[in-house]
Amino acid sequence: MTEHATPLAAIAIRQVEKSTGASRNALEQTAALITLGYRVVIIAERGNADLVARAGARLVRTRRWPFKGARRRFWFNRRVQAWARRHSPDLLISHGDVETPDVVYLHNCVHLASQAIHGCALPEDHEVAAIHDHVLKGQRFRRVAVNSRMMGNDLTSRYGIAPDRIDISYPGYDPEQFHPQRARINREEVRQSLGVAPGEFLIGVVTSGNFKKRNVDGFVKLASELDRLMPNRCRFLVVGKDDASPWQKMAETLGVAERFAWRSTVNEVERLYGALDIFMLPAHIEEFGRVALEAMACGTPIMLSSEVGCAELLEDRYPELVLDAMDVKGWAQSARRLLEDSAGRNALSRELSSLAENYSHARQQEKLVAAFRALGAESGTG
Structure with missing residues (x-):
C-alpha cells in the first residue's frame, strides 16, 4: 500500500x-x-x-x-x-x-x-x-x-x-511491572526502611501528588482513629510529590506523627505496593486512579472512596471496599476488620490480583x- x-x-x-x-x-x-x-x-x-x-x-x-x-x-x-x-x-x-x-x-x-x-x-x-x-x-x-x-x-x-x-x-496497567512476585521482592527490607517493626501493619496512600484532591487530610484522621482502635499496631505511608508539611502538622496535632513515613514519588513503586497490608485512596475525586489498579495487580488489598473511578471495578463484588470519603470511622473500622482477618486478607489479595488481569x-x-x-x-x- x-x-x-x-x-x-x-x-x-x-x-x-x-x-x-x-x-x-x-x-x-x-x-x-x-x-x-x-x-x-x-x-x-x-x-x-x-x-x-x-x-x-x-x-x-x-x-x-x-x-x-x-x-x-x-x-x-x-x-x-x-x-x-x-x-x-x-x-x-x-x-x-x-x-x-x-x-x-x-x-x-x-x-x-x-x-x-x-x-x-x-x-x-x-x-x-x-x-x-x-x-x-x-x-x-x-x-x-x-x-x-x-x-x-x-x-x-x-x-x-x-x-x-x-x-x-x-x-x-503493565503486568510485567505490577504482579505479586515482583512486588514482594525484599518486602521485609522495604518495610523496615519505612519504620515498620515485626508484627506491625502498614497502610498507605500512593499518589502522584495533589494531596488535597487525594484527601490526605482524611487519611491522617483515619490513621488517628485506627491507632485508637489498634494502639501502636499500625504504620502509615504517604507517597506523592506535594508539600506534605500541612498534613505532617496535622499528624503531630493528632498524636500520630511518629507512626507516619512520607516519601516523594519513586521509580519502583511496585515495591511499595508489595510492602503494604492495605492500599487506601480516600480521594474526594479521582477520575480513574491507575495506582489503585496497579496495587490490585500486585495483590495488595485496597480500599477506595466511592468517588474514585477504579471503584467501579469493585462496587458489585466487593462493596465493603468502597466507602464514603468523609466517613473516617467507617474507614478505620473496615480497615481493622481486614487487618485482623489474615486468611480473609490473603484470599482478597489473590482475588484482586486475578480481577486486575482483566485490565492489563x-x-x-x-x-x-x-x-x-x-x-x-x-x-x-x-
Whole structure:
C-alpha cells in the first residue's frame, strides 16, 4: 500500500512526554492505530520527538502561545484546525483541547473536581474549563471517551451528551511491572526502611501528588482513629510529590506523627505496593486512579472512596471496599476488620490480583483497537 493510500490519523495533545498519564494514553493510541494500518501524526506544542518516533509516529510541533490563560488552549485548537485543513486526516483524535468530528479522549472533569475538592464552581475564565466547555458544548465529535462511568455521567448531566455517544475506556496497567512476585521482592527490607517493626501493619496512600484532591487530610484522621482502635499496631505511608508539611502538622496535632513515613514519588513503586497490608485512596475525586489498579495487580488489598473511578471495578463484588470519603470511622473500622482477618486478607489479595488481569495493557489495547476500528468503519477508513 502506498503512503497516499494509507489512512492518516492525527492525535492532538498539547504535551507528549512519557512521564504523564495522558502522554502514555497518546502512545497507546498510536500503537492501536498502527495495528489498524494508519499512519500516525502526533500534534503537540511540546514533545519528545525520539519517544514519538519509537512509537512509530511523527511529531508535528505547533507554536506555543507564550502566556498562561485560556487563550493558549484556544490557540492550540486553532493551530490543529489549520493543520487538519491542509492535511485532511482520516481520523482526528482530541485529548480535550481540540475540536474534532471524530473522538475526544477526556482525562479529567474539572468542574466536578472543583465542587468535590473545594465545594465551589470554577471561575468562567478557568483555562481548562473554558476549552472543555467549548469542545463539549459544541458536540462536533461522534464519540467521547472517558476514564470512568462517573465521568460519563457528569458529561451527560452537564453537557447533555447522550450516553450512547460516550465510551468508558478504563486505563490499563503493565503486568510485567505490577504482579505479586515482583512486588514482594525484599518486602521485609522495604518495610523496615519505612519504620515498620515485626508484627506491625502498614497502610498507605500512593499518589502522584495533589494531596488535597487525594484527601490526605482524611487519611491522617483515619490513621488517628485506627491507632485508637489498634494502639501502636499500625504504620502509615504517604507517597506523592506535594508539600506534605500541612498534613505532617496535622499528624503531630493528632498524636500520630511518629507512626507516619512520607516519601516523594519513586521509580519502583511496585515495591511499595508489595510492602503494604492495605492500599487506601480516600480521594474526594479521582477520575480513574491507575495506582489503585496497579496495587490490585500486585495483590495488595485496597480500599477506595466511592468517588474514585477504579471503584467501579469493585462496587458489585466487593462493596465493603468502597466507602464514603468523609466517613473516617467507617474507614478505620473496615480497615481493622481486614487487618485482623489474615486468611480473609490473603484470599482478597489473590482475588484482586486475578480481577486486575482483566485490565492489563494488552486487554485494554484490544478494546482500544476495536474502538478505533469501529470509528474508522463509520468514517469509511476502517
